[in-house]
Amino acid sequence: MNKKIVIICTIGILLFGILGYFIGRNFDRVVVVESMLAKVTPLPSAAVTASPIPTAQPTTTTPPPSLEPTPIPTNSPAEPKKSEGFFNLKSDIDAIGSETYYHFLATADHSYEVLETKDDQALINFNGLKGWIPAWYIKKDLDEPKVITVKPYIRIVGENATIWTYPGALASNAFRAGKVVQVYKEFEEWVCVNFINYAEPNYGDFWVLKKDLIPWDPKKAREGNLKTGASTKYADLQENDRIQINNESDDTYEVNAAGGVTEVIYKADFIPNPFINTPLSTSSSLMVIDNLELSAKQEKTYANYALNRSDTRLKGLSAADIFKFYLAATFKQDQETLFSLRIKGEGYITPTHESFLKDLKTDPTSAEKSIALWKELKQNNSFVVQENYMEDNHAVVFIIPMNKAEQIKIFHLFINKAGIWKISWMALE
Known part of the structure; x- marks a missing residue:
């Protein structure tokens, strides 16, 4: 009995000690908190008085012009340079091609778009054919003195x-x-x-x-x-x-x-006098070939020519006409007419008829290749012709790509001794 009393008393003392330990720890925390709060300066009463919340009123404000919002810039590509307008020229003048390997005569009877002016030179455009000329030739004032052709x-x-x-x-x-x-x-x-x-x-x-x-x-x-x-x-x-x-x-x-x-x-x-019996060479005006297909009249002339290929049927035709005949013969795979349209004689590299036929047998796919080439060129280019290019017996067809990254191609024709336009053997460059 006494042992039970001793054990109970011992357990009670232990429990009381443990309880006292935890009460002491909590008391220390309360003291620390109170000491921290004692260091805070109390605010005046006015500072903590709640202010009434104002009632929102609808308002409309227009920012001053200087404070207009600035649009956010985008990454859209820069706009291309605007042309300076369309102008006539004071006189005919050779234009040096923008790609330097060709030139053409810009004639005073046309109006040209002036794309840009750099130093004393102007870049002009005719249906995609571009070239540089002295800006002096641009006629911007109708009252300007005229250049007189004599x-x-x-x-x-x-x-x-x-x-x-x-x-x-x-x-x-x-x-x-x-x-x-x-x-x-x-x-x-x-x-x-x-x-x-x-x-x-x-x-x-x-x-x-x-x-x-x-x-x-x-x-x-x-x-x-x-x-x-x-x-x-x-x-x-x-x-x-x-x-x-x-x-x-x-x-x-x-x-x-x-x-x-x-x-x-x-x-x-x-x-x-080095000019004896030498007339001044003058190029013709640039001419756009709007339709590469033969007209009804041209189709009839072509059919008559293809019968016996007599050059007399080609007299009086322009370089543009002969160029269109060449295209027609290409698409018809009319090899004999294609050969007949070529210029021949001393100084030209056109092969003999026998060599021509032999080459066709060597490469039987050449006709299909030509058709594929010209089909693509017809779809993706515009065509401008100029006769008497550089000299009286020479004409060119400028083949101008719609894709500006591509180069202009040139197709050559010459007048033979009978005064008839013919196709150069290596015509396309």
Whole structure:
């Protein structure tokens, strides 16, 4: 009994100790909290008084112009440059192709879109055909003085004559005394001249001041032609070669000719004036070929020509007509007519008829390849033709891609001795 009492008392003492331990821990926490609250400065009563919540009133406010919201920029591509408008030209002028490997004559009878102006040059556009010309030729004011085209006449350079690409341009070169020029345009105190270039063809206009030229005098001319029949005397000169005098002795001239040729000739074999029997070459206007299919009249002419392929049926047809005949023969797989439309003769590389037929047998798929090529070109390009391109017997068809990333292609035609347009053998480039 006594043992039970002792055990119970011992358990009670342990429980009381444990309870006291936990009460002590909680008391310490209360003291710490109270000591922290004692350090907080009480706020004035006004600061904690609840303010009434204002009633929301509908209002309309217009921000001042300077505070208008700025639109968020997008990543849309930049707009292309706007053209400067459509203008006529003061006169015809050679335009150097925007891709540099071709040129065309921009004629005054057309209106051209001016795409941009850079320094003194303007980029013009005709149905996708683009080229650079001096901006001076753009006629922006109807009251501007006109360039007058005149019947060509011959003049001689008196002293050295400065050359300009257009009136008022920076001087580019000079003619020597005795140079023979052919005047064909006039503008105020200036004249535009044609001249013989013995190194390369002339592109563009060349202007000199009227005062630097003198009337024609054969004794002062330092340029001319080799006399007919005289070429047999000289190894490097051909019949009617144009020549210029470099030096002279008592009875001979040292002359230059095209291709870097230098020769000594008798004075009696020199004929003054290199433009004798040489009319001024003038290109025709650009013409868009709107429809590549043959008209009813052209279809009839083509059918008659295909019967016996007599060139007399092609007389009077334009380069554009012959080009369309070429396309028709291609799609009809009319190989004999295709061969007949090619230009032949000395100086051209057209093969013989036998070689042509042999090549067809060697590559029997060539017809299908040509059809596929021209089918694609017809769908994705526009076509512009110009006759008398660079020279009187040459015409080109510009094949202008709708995809601006692609290059313009050029198709060549030539006039044969009978005055009929024919297709070059390697026509497409």
